[in-house]
Amino acid sequence: MSTQRVFVARLHGCTVFDPSGDRLGKVRDVVVVYRKSDPPRVIGLVCEIPGRRQVFLSIGRVTSISQGQVITTGLMNVRRFEQRGGEVRVLAELVGRRVDMADGSGNAVIEDVAIERNRIGEWGVTQLFLRRPKTSASPFAKGATTFATWGQVREQHRPGEAQSAEQLVASYSELKPADLANTLLDLPETRMIEVAEELPDDRLADVLEEMPEDEQMHILEQLGDERAADILDQMEPDDAADLLAQLPEGRLQHLLELMEPEEAEDVRTLLQYGPDTAGGLMTPEPIIMSAEATVAEALALIRRHELHPALAAAVFVTLPPYETPTGRLLGVVHFQRMLRYPPHERLGAILDDLEPVQATASATEVARMLASYDLVSLPVVDIAHRLVGVVSVDDVLDYLLPDDWRSYDEEEATGSIPVVRPAPGSGA
Structure with a gap:
């Protein structure tokens, strides 16, 4: 196993591979346990596997930690990670914590934590990267940095108590x-x-x-x-x-x-x-333009960085006013259709024939129309045929999926049996 020193902030996001070179996931954190007199011992990694589920990887299953990658034995506990009593997550709970220097020279904030494997095969915390308080009044000034061992600092608070989260936010x-x-x-x-x-x-x-x-x-x-x-x-x-x-x-x-x-x-x-x-699912902020606007003007609007991709898929053409509720809906121009015409072409001349839905239409009806015509979005109108919003396919998916779809557990759906997670003190 590699014996090089590894800083946890740099380990975050590294790919985890099995012995065959297949990707298993990405590292999101390192889990340690405190000891009475020695520095904290590493017991495993928190890894994100496909499906965005975070799981525990025992350090005993890690064969190599090197630049930008982690190699494992291929065995991984696929149950969702649940932090146990006595376990501390380095990025989530140690980074950003304020400590006092044991020599009485003041305090500092932990900006990174180094872990290393010792001669008997255990991984532990060996070094801290610290930032001292700034000495200048300038808002752009930063304090000096220094390295220290675990024994050279004293924590002001134990993990779990209130602390600055600036470093953690930066790492995410x-x-x-x-x-x-x-x-x-x-x-x-x-x-x-x-x-x-x-x-x-x-x-x-x-x-x-x-x-x-x-x-x-x-x-x-x-x-x-x-x-x-x-x-x-x-x-x-x-x-x-x-x-x-x-x-x-x-x-x-x-x-x-x-x-x-x-x-x-x-x-x-x-x-x-x-x-x-449809009214409850829609967004009231589609891209709305007049029939006299050109393809070039429409393409410029849908290029906006902050625009949701589903909303950028089409421009809706109406009579004035051009804010919801608009004048009467005239039609829709999808961005692919715009690409087939010269920049000076008027939108009114290339309208797509698309039937809108009433705001009172059921979610089932909206889903059926999106699926039937392979649409990304669908205009929503009131009884006067004025555009009041647009329903996008992601809005419908959110509605149709189960309430707990974000916490969907693949192991329960497949019936797979995960590897049992060892106890922190087992050394597995």
Whole structure:
């Protein structure tokens, strides 16, 4: 086995392979246990396998840890990782923790943790990368960095107590919202709230959209009404409406009053419809243009980075006004059709013949139309044929899938028997 020193922050995201070179997953954290006089001992890795499920990989199953990869014996416990008493996750609980220097020279913050294998085959914490408090008043200044062994520091707080989550947020910066949502749900509750508080509003909004509604509500309640309203402003209107619909009427109205007026108005519109109707599933912010607009202008709009891919698949052409509820819907132009025409072509001349659905149409009817015509999105109109929104295929999938689809457990569905996870002290 490799004996090189490995820093955990760099280990995060490394691919895990079996002996044949097949990918098993990616490393998300390192699990250690404390000892009375010696540095913490590594007992395993938290790995993310296909399906975004986090599982435990015993360190005894690891044959090599090298630059950018981890090699295993091929045996992996496929049960969802559940942290046990006495276990500490390095990235989730140690990184970002403030410590005192044993020599009395002050304090520092742990920015990274090095692990290494000793002569008897055990992996343990051997070194800490620390940052001292800054000495300059400049907002851009940073404190000096230094290395220390575990015995040269004293923790101010034990893992699980309140601490800064800045370093952890930085280590998760490259994760997609769905992956970060699963990662947060696997953290201890206190740590999860700390990270949520540290995330920017737009990033947290994206993450909450990937969580079950009960978890969304729990996190928002912990953040307070003012911050909750800011997060709701950043969420897609249909997701915000779904979340608010679960709240008591008094709290719902209070949060709507705290939201930005334009965002709150979109949510109020969606709350008028039943959750199992086209109106309840739609987003009220499709791309809307006039019949006189050109292909070039439409392509420029759908290139916007912040636009959801499903919404960028088509432009909806209406009579004025061009904000929902619009004037009468004239038709739709899909982006592939735009690519077949010169940039100066008017949208009104290349409309697709697509029948919209009424806002009161059932979710089943919407799903049937999307499937029948191989559509990514479908316009929604009121009784006056005015465009009020658009239902995308991901909205319908969210509705049709079971409530617990985000926590779907592959082992229960397949009936596979996982390798039994050894106890922390077994050395397996």
